[in-house]
Amino acid sequence: xxxxxxxxxxxxxxxxxxxxxxxxxxxxxxxxxxxxxxxxxxxxxxxxxxxxxxxxxxxxxxxxxxxxxxxxxxxxxxxxxxxxxxxxxxxxxxxxxxxxxxxxxxxxxxxxxxxxxxxxxxxxxxxxxxxxxxxxxxxxxxxxxxxxxxxxxxxxxxxxxxx
Numbered sequence: 227x228x229x230x231x232x233x234x235x236x237x238x239x240x241x242x243x244x245x246x247x248x249x250x251x252x253x254x255x256x257x258x259x260x261x262x263x264x265x266x267x268x269x270x271x272x273x274x275x276x277x278x279x280x281x282x283x284x285x286x287x288x289x290x291x292x293x294x295x296x297x298x299x300x301x302x303x304x305x306x307x308x309x310x311x312x313x314x315x316x317x318x319x320x321x322x323x324x325x326x327x328x329x330x331x332x333x334x335x336x337x338x339x340x341x342x343x344x345x346x347x348x349x350x351x352x353x354x355x356x357x358x359x360x361x362x363x364x365x366x367x368x369x370x371x372x373x374x375x376x377x378x379x380x381x382x383x384x385x386x387x388x389x
Contacts, residue, residue: 271305
């Protein structure tokens with residue numbers, strides 16, 4: 227399964243370099259510095275509000291956190307994703323990078339995890355990834371769950387406004 231997914235990402239990267247970059251109105255060598263804010267649902271980093279800072283050399287640091295409380299318990303999640311772009315086009319992003327996070331109930335017995343993620347981000351509006359609203363998905367493997375000492379797959383999705 228993991229081999230098929232990595233092969234798919236490799237073919238997608240080659241396809242994007244040849245097809246999308248030729249028709250794009252945005253230069254393919256454009257390195258932009260921009261920020262992102264939105265929501266993320268991730269089984270590794272966190273479920274909640276996300277803030278990202280995108281470096282000029284095609285790296286993104288994405289921090290996400292969430293807090294939910296009722297009369298008896300407080301649920302929390304906090305995480306960090308570091309993404310390196312594998313594509314040079316601005317029509318979509320294919321990225322890879324490490325992720326860490328923890329979640330728990332009433333700040334007792336947090337469940338930390340660490341993973342390597344590969345994902346895809348596409349624009350929902352605007353002329354490229356760096357403008358307006360984008361959506362993406364990440365597949366994490368291997369994901370190491372510290373308390374159970376298990377290694378498995380995990381996933382995540384996000385919706386960001388880039389400015």
